Amino acid sequence: MQTVSRKPVVIVTAADLAPQALDMLTPFEVVFAGKQPTEDDIVALCAAHKPVAIIVRYGKVNARIMDAAENLQVISKHGSGIDVIDQEAAAARGIAVRAAVGANAAAVAEHAWALILACAKSVPQLDMRMRDAHWDKSTHKSVELDGRTLGLVGLGAIGRRVAAIGIAFGMRVIAFDPYAKEAPAGTQLVSLDELYATSDVVSLHCPLTAENRQMLNRDTLARFRRGAILVNTARGGLIDEAALAEALASGQLRSAGLDSFDVEPMTTPHPFRQIPNVILSPHIGGVTDAAYVNMGKGAAANVLAVIEQHAHNAA
Incomplete structure (x- = not known):
């Protein structure tokens, strides 16, 4: 047979x-x-x-x-x-x-911007307030991004798309990438310390390695411009989550938009669930x-x- x-x-x-x-x-x-x-x-x-x-x-x-x-x-x-x-x-x-x-570069770049805008304009929070019958027109102020500084950690396929959108919004765009030989027009390469100290919005677009695990911790978050926005559509392991929770509670950061977490699915209970100025999504930036x-x-x-x-x- x-x-x-x-x-x-x-x-x-x-x-x-x-x-x-x-x-x-x-x-x-x-x-x-x-x-x-x-x-x-x-x-x-x-x-x-x-x-x-x-x-x-x-x-x-x-x-x-x-x-x-x-x-x-x-x-x-x-x-x-x-x-x-x-x-x-x-x-x-x-x-x-x-x-x-x-x-998935276009998808992740778009989601990074969805989170940046949601943080700057308090979209989820205002939506919830409206549903609870509040009208916050006289008390709320959003962040205007025109003229502000966008700092990108990582300038690969995703980071470059995020940069182009930032330029279109009228932002000054700076980036740190040790592997980038040159930056696209309108984007300036800077040191990581300068990026932390001068950015109004910091967005992460780098791979997770043994060297950069928890690169954002109590020490580095303390160097951020007070009231900055942090967005992570890369890997959760880049951030010390306890330190980020403290920075959000203290006002060192205005808000954060997170699409990735140190442990996925996000553990229960998790302090982020109780923090009003963090916007969460379940690692779906690349899922379109x-x-x-x-x-x-x-x-x-x-x-x-x-x-x-x-x-x-x-x-």
């Missing part, structure tokens, strides 16, 4: 992937891990299916998962943040790690209709590129 050769497997750490990405992956059997897969769930799937690739949407990929997938050639992130992948463990095992760089397709296609393309390179090298 003739046996049918089974397609190599790609595991997706989610319950779905854009149809356009699935079309690209027809040479593979795609196995979904579910909506919120645990480490044990992914290990079990790896042991059962021996995937050649993992597309990471939710959760983390560590050495234990890699060791359960003995045929693994590539770990492909559905997005740009690869801090959820143990890159040292992957390198030690000869497993490629790839990111869909820029695939277009970005869903772009990130899926980018992640699939990275899988195909690495697998093809392996096949070429083996030939």
Whole structure:
């Protein structure tokens, strides 16, 4: 009896992937891990299916998962943040790690601006007051952004889009990025200390590394211009959350807009829930209709590129 050769497997750490990405992956059997897969769930799937690739949407990929997938050639992130992948463990095992760089840049930049504007104009707070029958016209003052300074930590694909919008709003735009060789027109590269001290709005757009974990702490938040706005659509681990809660309570910061947290989903109870001048969203900056397709296609393309390179090298 003739046996049918089974397609190599790609595991997706989610319950779905854009149809356009699935079309690209027809040479593979795609196995979904579910909506919120645990480490044990992914290990079990790896042991059962021996995937050649993992597309990471939710959760983390560590050495234990890699060791359960003995045929693994590539770990492909559905997005740009690869801090959820143990890159040292992957390198030690000869497993490629790839990111869909820029695939969600427009989405995240737009959400950063949604949070900046919500903070500057107190949109959620005024909405709640109106629903409670208050009319705060005589007592409320919003922050006007025209002529103010926007400080960007990170000037990659997302940061550059945020900068362009800031310039369109009439803001002075400054940025810190140790890897940027030049800044786009209208944006000035400065030191991190100068950025903290002179910005009216600080927006984070850098990857999380061992070196910059909790870069915003009691010491650095104290150097901010009093009454500044902080927005984080990057990674929660960049901020010492207890220190931020203190800075918001004391008035050192006017407000903060946060789309990412040190532990996700955000733990319960959490002090941020009781702080009126922080605006929260559940790490959905990159989750839009277009970005869903772009990130899926980018992640699939990275899988195909690495697998093809392996096949070429083996030939």
